[in-house]
Amino acid sequence: MLLLNRHPDHRQPLSEEDAATLGLAGADEAERFLAARDNHAETPLHALPALAAELGIDALHVKDEGKRLGLGSFKALGGAYAVMHLVLEEAGSRLCRAVDVADLHKPEVKAVAAQMTFACATDGNHGRSVAQGAGLVGARSVIFVHSGVSNERVAAIARFGAEIVRVAGDYDQSVREAARVAAERGWTVVSDTSWPGYERIPGLVMQGYTVIVRETLRRLPQPPTHVFLQAGVGGFAAAVAGHLAIMLGEDRPKAIVVEPTRAACVYETAKAGRPVTIAHSKPTVMAMLECYEPSLVAWRVLSRVGDAFMTVDEEDAVAVMNRLARPAGNDPAIVSGESGGAGLAGLIRAAGDNKMRAALGLDGNSRVLIINSEGATDPGRYAELVGMAPEEVAQARLPA
Numbered sequence: 001m002l003l004l005n006r007h008p009d010h011r012q013p014l015s016e017e018d019a020a021t022l023g024l025a026g027a028d029e030a031e032r033f034l035a036a037r038d039n040h041a042e043t044p045l046h047a048l049p050a051l052a053a054e055l056g057i058d059a060l061h062v063k064d065e066g067k068r069l070g071l072g073s074f075k076a077l078g079g080a081y082a083v084m085h086l087v088l089e090e091a092g093s094r095l096c097r098a099v100d101v102a103d104l105h106k107p108e109v110k111a112v113a114a115q116m117t118f119a120c121a122t123d124g125n126h127g128r129s130v131a132q133g134a135g136l137v138g139a140r141s142v143i144f145v146h147s148g149v150s151n152e153r154v155a156a157i158a159r160f161g162a163e164i165v166r167v168a169g170d171y172d173q174s175v176r177e178a179a180r181v182a183a184e185r186g187w188t189v190v191s192d193t194s195w196p197g198y199e200r201i202p203g204l205v206m207q208g209y210t211v212i213v214r215e216t217l218r219r220l221p222q223p224p225t226h227v228f229l230q231a232g233v234g235g236f237a238a239a240v241a242g243h244l245a246i247m248l249g250e251d252r253p254k255a256i257v258v259e260p261t262r263a264a265c266v267y268e269t270a271k272a273g274r275p276v277t278i279a280h281s282k283p284t285v286m287a288m289l290e291c292y293e294p295s296l297v298a299w300r301v302l303s304r305v306g307d308a309f310m311t312v313d314e315e316d317a318v319a320v321m322n323r324l325a326r327p328a329g330n331d332p333a334i335v336s337g338e339s340g341g342a343g344l345a346g347l348i349r350a351a352g353d354n355k356m357r358a359a360l361g362l363d364g365n366s367r368v369l370i371i372n373s374e375g376a377t378d379p380g381r382y383a384e385l386v387g388m389a390p391e392e393v394a395q396a397r398l399p400a
């Protein structure tokens with residue numbers, strides 16, 4: 001399914017608040033924080049000319065977040081960044097002086113961090129980032145995981161010293177439980193979704209994701225004409241599309257938001273023209289995108305810079321994982337988790353449908369950007385879906 005954006009705000013400038021969050025100053029700060037990380041390394045940008053030719057487009061580039069900061073996904077840029085930011089703010093307030101990222105490991109700042117507890121709900125990747133960020137600054141973290149999160153992903157979070165709380169139900173129920181318990185105990189919630197009265201911290205998480213855009217634009221030979229962005233609650237898609245709009249202005253690419261058919265809360269929100277909660281369906285293999293309520297901040301941005309919304313099916317996601325693992329021609333092999341290649345699944349579906357091609361302006365001159373948002377964050381599941389022996393996937397396994 002494809003839905004063009006008919007919202008009255010479409011292609012209008014971002015609100016002053018969102019422009020500040022996703023603008024140049026915020027992105028500069030996110031890059032500065034990232035540079036202070038010991039294991040920082042820019043993630044690769046791959047050209048896939050064989051697949052581009054097959055799809056009838058001029059160029060296809062994939063920004064591969066599969067090993068970002070040792071966490072295996074783009075989420076490494078959001079939760080940890082927000083935690084570091086919040087610790088520095090609290091330290092500055094208590095110490096009555098300006099505190100910079102270079103001060104994070106000073107005893108007086110560590111003493112402040114040690115009194116703070118950060119909580120969040122997660123499908124796996126965001127919780128890992130929050131836990132890592134808390135560990136870096138010497139704070140405590142409590143991560144709420146729902147029943148659909150695999151034991152391997154839970155173990156990966158716990159390795160960073162987080163306390164794990166299991167919640168019956170789905171992701172949205174774990175979000176509510178994390179917020180409830182945190183409010184009772186005076187903890188700070190670092191969520192990647194937002195709700196009425198809770199927007200600033202999810203905005204910081206989104207701000208961290210702008211680093212992806214900055215790195216990509218420095219490497220691309222020409223700006224993209226199209227970008228296909230997967231969405232769960234929508235924060236990642238909004239951050240990337242929003243920063244591209246700020247950086248490129250009228251030359252920004254068309255932004256197409258892609259979701260699982262079984263969990264298309266942003267698609268249904270776009271259809272209704274307002275945030276809506278959708279009914280729960282069967283679980284999707286794209287587990288990191290299985291969300292039923294959109295982020296309010298994300299929708300506010302996507303209502304303006306999202307040009308189209310579409311869905312992909314289970315088999316589309318699995319086919320992309322296999323295609324990237326076994327590429328044609330001289331295209332590089334890319335390890336993409338179940339949710340990581342959903343944007344590419346959207347492109348492949350759109351490129352193979354004449355009506356979708358026309359509606360999106362996809363042709364032989366199109367230059368498409370895809371972001372592989374995660375690698376094999378659950379290597380056992382990845383091996384099963386791609387039909388590889390576990391030892392073949394060993395190179396994709398995250399550090400213990």
